[in-house]
Amino acid sequence: MSTPHSQIAAAFLRRKAAWSPLEAGLWGLALAAAFLFPSQQLLLSEIAILALFALSLDLIVGYAGILSLGHAAFFGIGAYTAGLFSLHVSAEPLAGLAASAVVAGLLGLATSFLVLRGSDLTRLMTTFGVSMLLAEGANQAAWLTGGADGLSGILLGPIAGTFDFDLWGRTGYLYSLAVLFILLLVARRIVHSPFGLSLKAIKRNSRRAAMLGIAPNRRIVVIYTISALYAGMAGALLTQTTSFVSPDVLAFHRSADVLLVLVLGGVGYLYGGIIGAVIFTLLRAWLSVVTPQYWMFWIGLILVALVVIGRDRLDPARAIALVRSRLLGRPAAKPVPLSEDGR
Amino acid sequence: MLTILFDGIAYGMLLFVLACGLAVTLGLMNFVNLAHGAFAMAGGYVTVVMMNRYGLSFYWCLPAAFLAAALLGAALEVTLYRRLYAAPHLDQVLFSIGLVFMAVAGIDYFMGGQQQLISLPPELSGRFSLFGVGIGRYRLFIIILCALLTIALQLTLTRTRIGSQLRAAVDDGRVARGLGINVSRIFVLTFALGSGLAGLGGALGVELLGLDPNFPLKYLIYFMIVVTIGGTSSITGPFLAALLLGVADVAGKYYLPSLGAFIIYAVMIAFLILRPHGLFTREGGK
Amino acid sequence: MTPALETQMLVKRFGGLIVTNEVSLSVRPGARHALIGPNGAGKTTLINLLTGALTPSGGRILLSGEDITATTPFERVRRGIARTFQINQLFNDLTPLESVMLAVGERLGHGNRLFRPLAADRAVSEEAAALLERFRLADVMCLPTRDLPYGKQRLLEIALAIALEPKVLLLDEPAAGVPEEDRHEVLAIVRALPADVTVLLIEHDMDLVFSFADRISVLAAGRLFAEGTVEEISGDPEVKAIYLGDAA
Structure with a gap:
């Protein structure tokens, strides 16, 4: 009983969720990098991990409109879980990754109730507070976490019993890239589902969303938990590729950096985290050569400039949409403001 | 016991002076300014440089720290902050984190990363005993000074035209402008005053809180607690919150040193869950 | 017969100000009920109380006899x-x-589906396309809403509500701000609403009210001032005094 209009509708929806050649190209490039730059595999792993961390933040900031100043809490707990898991349970990385995901997800579920109520400000404070609480805890519980010295002596077995970590870090990079790719596929699926659509509605106008029968709280709990799970896996990857965890994984600057990464790449289209991670990591590598120790200053300057000049004017998402429209003759999407809610 | 209470009060009053500027920008102007601590740090370093490098008296440093931070605040308000009053909170967060990072790295570059020390004038150092309670002279000085400042601030906000103009400007800028109030001038003045007080607090705090390039990040959480728990409907709320926080922190560090800052964060989260609109505000709106 | 929607002694105070004052309103199933009143009579507050955007200070709200207060x-x-x-x-x-x-997906409980693409939800997309066609929005359904002309946006407002298949539909000035040339389109849609849907229309436009409603309640200063058929209300001199005189 398909009418022409419903066919148009279905075609439109399919097209919106379809893969673009640009996306495929990006992944091809990422894979090629494993073989093109044999001496830079550690840097590449760093990018992939940061990209995953920023992707997890994008799920809550870009899609649900929840600001967080403490996303490092989930990254850090994932990193510690992976370290402790490999020391005490099993050296198999995939099992450690799964354990980190579960623990971080549980923490996300438990703390999601803190971000349901209140304004942006109380959300900033509670997320910040939770991460500081964890950082303080990791520092104090030296018997478990090694305190300020961190956990060392982490030895990992081959991934799935087959792929050994090599000295140059190529296995580590391909492993991180594979995890990032799979999790991006899942995120893509979520964003283009009815659930993802309802999140967009809640973010844009929660009052109206409620008038469509959407109970916002449950949706926020679910996406916040998924986001925490993603961040936890990013943390686990960091531990597994560097064989080391220190309280630095929970530090405030990590929460701030990941916000910057996401904003550099653009909020709310999933690839912002990846693009931002590339820019940020290369920039940091370059700046710390030029002015070691003081690269924080330049990061700060970039943040200020980014905001003062205007995020949407520099938004890669818009640039990509423009390129895409040129290439494929489709209308360019307008950038999405962070929140259309009055307050 | 009473000594701890006394120290806690001194600490709390200092926190109030440090944070009250944030209560205005965050509370009244609804601007998430995470860089507030940078102004306090500026005041602290002005003091350190004046005393240690030029040998000037501590008493001269206090007004100088106030002025320097206030000027810095005014300059930044006019050039940068002003553009972002209406911006989304995410932008404000990014912008002010950027400022903090620049301040931290900049101070590290010019002053080095070590703790800064000053030697207080002799009449302010040491303790004396009053009815068996050990009282630090410097802490007493802080309590008196901060109490005077608080009273002056309260009077300024409630009794003068500046106070009512500020409220009008914050409530509805357009209407205020229609009434002939120079909104942007009010905002600069307010911002400068808040930054100046933070700078003064920073100068007073060198001895009590310590001073190193990480100061703005280390104490950010304290300032934000004062503002969020105290609420923003008056300055009495943040004042009481600061006192409470000061006493709790000092007592916590004395009795339960192993827990460290744990308690503060836990208490803050608990408060935010139970009273998301602040401890001392009546339930307003939704 | 149980009313589709009923309020009993509904009160809303803001501080000392009483905005809704002991309103007892009863709307029978399938009614075309209009709620009129001068500006500031408390019409929008009443809607907000009915939908739950505001919590009443007193009184009850019943939907088909069930307390939903x-x-x-x-x-x-x-x-x-x-x-x-x-x-x-x-x-x-x-x-x-x-x-x-x-809206359709939420009604069917699909909103919790995390991993199923929207495009695969043919039942929902077909129903949505059919509804949009009925509301003459099919040709613009793939454009961003902000690019639609105002009249079309008003139609979408109503379509969103209808997509929920409500028992009771509250229409808050559906034709407000619509340019004259698009007005008839909105009004035609409003008149063609399914007969089993109970409609409570809040409206300023007397022509629309008199042509559409079978029963009218008049709200003034937060109180239910009068209620009756179109003839009774249009002939009531007191209503004319407080309302029609005011509108003229």
Whole structure:
């Protein structure tokens, strides 16, 4: 009983969720990098991990409109879980990754109730507070976490019993890239589902969303938990590729950096985290050569400039949409403001 | 016991002076300014440089720290902050984190990363005993000074035209402008005053809180607690919150040193869950 | 017969100000009921109380005889109350298709589906497309909502509410702000609403009220001032004095 209009509708929806050649190209490039730059595999792993961390933040900031100043809490707990898991349970990385995901997800579920109520400000404070609480805890519980010295002596077995970590870090990079790719596929699926659509509605106008029968709280709990799970896996990857965890994984600057990464790449289209991670990591590598120790200053300057000049004017998402429209003759999407809610 | 209470009060009053500027920008102007601590740090370093490098008296440093931070605040308000009053909170967060990072790295570059020390004038150092309670002279000085400042601030906000103009400007800028109030001038003045007080607090705090390039990040959480728990409907709320926080922190560090800052964060989260609109505000709106 | 929607002694105070004063309103199933009153009479407050956006200070709200006074806004939507807004509350960067699919999907309980692509939800997209066609929005359904002309946006406002298949529909000035040339389109849609849907219309436009409603309640200063058929109300000199005189 398909009418022409419903066919148009279905075609439109399919097209919106379809893969673009640009996306495929990006992944091809990422894979090629494993073989093109044999001496830079550690840097590449760093990018992939940061990209995953920023992707997890994008799920809550870009899609649900929840600001967080403490996303490092989930990254850090994932990193510690992976370290402790490999020391005490099993050296198999995939099992450690799964354990980190579960623990971080549980923490996300438990703390999601803190971000349901209140304004942006109380959300900033509670997320910040939770991460500081964890950082303080990791520092104090030296018997478990090694305190300020961190956990060392982490030895990992081959991934799935087959792929050994090599000295140059190529296995580590391909492993991180594979995890990032799979999790991006899942995120893509979520964003283009009815659930993802309802999140967009809640973010844009929660009052109206409620008038469509959407109970916002449950949706926020679910996406916040998924986001925490993603961040936890990013943390686990960091531990597994560097064989080391220190309280630095929970530090405030990590929460701030990941916000910057996401904003550099653009909020709310999933690839912002990846693009931002590339820019940020290369920039940091370059700046710390030029002015070691003081690269924080330049990061700060970039943040200020980014905001003062205007995020949407520099938004890669818009640039990509423009390129895409040129290439494929489709209308360019307008950038999405962070929140259309009055307050 | 009473000594701890006394120290806690001194600490709390200092926190109030440090944070009250944030209560205005965050509370009244609804601007998430995470860089507030940078102004306090500026005041602290002005003091350190004046005393240690030029040998000037501590008493001269206090007004100088106030002025320097206030000027810095005014300059930044006019050039940068002003553009972002209406911006989304995410932008404000990014912008002010950027400022903090620049301040931290900049101070590290010019002053080095070590703790800064000053030697207080002799009449302010040491303790004396009053009815068996050990009282630090410097802490007493802080309590008196901060109490005077608080009273002056309260009077300024409630009794003068500046106070009512500020409220009008914050409530509805357009209407205020229609009434002939120079909104942007009010905002600069307010911002400068808040930054100046933070700078003064920073100068007073060198001895009590310590001073190193990480100061703005280390104490950010304290300032934000004062503002969020105290609420923003008056300055009495943040004042009481600061006192409470000061006493709790000092007592916590004395009795339960192993827990460290744990308690503060836990208490803050608990408060935010139970009273998301602040401890001392009546339930307003939704 | 149980009223579709009923309020009993409903009161709303803001501080000392009483905005809704002991309003007892009864709307029978399938009614075309209009609520009129001068500006500031408390019409929008009443709608906000009915939908749960505001909590009443006293009194009860019943939907088909069930007490819904303490339920959340989205719970009320699930039980069958839908509303439109006097000022468009649309998702500006979503397309009308997505917006209506959202409403249809929520009604069918698909909103919790995390991993199923929207495009695969043919039942929902077909229903949405059919509804949009009925509302003459099919040709613009794939454009961002903000690019639609105002009249079309008003139609989408109503379509979103209808997509929820409500028992009771609250229409808050559906034709407000619509340019004269598009007006008839909106009015035609309003008149063609399904007969089994109970409609409570809040409206300023007397022509629309008199041509549409079978029963009229008059609200003045927060109180229910009069109620009756179109003839009774239009002939009531007191109503004329407080309302029609004021509007003229």
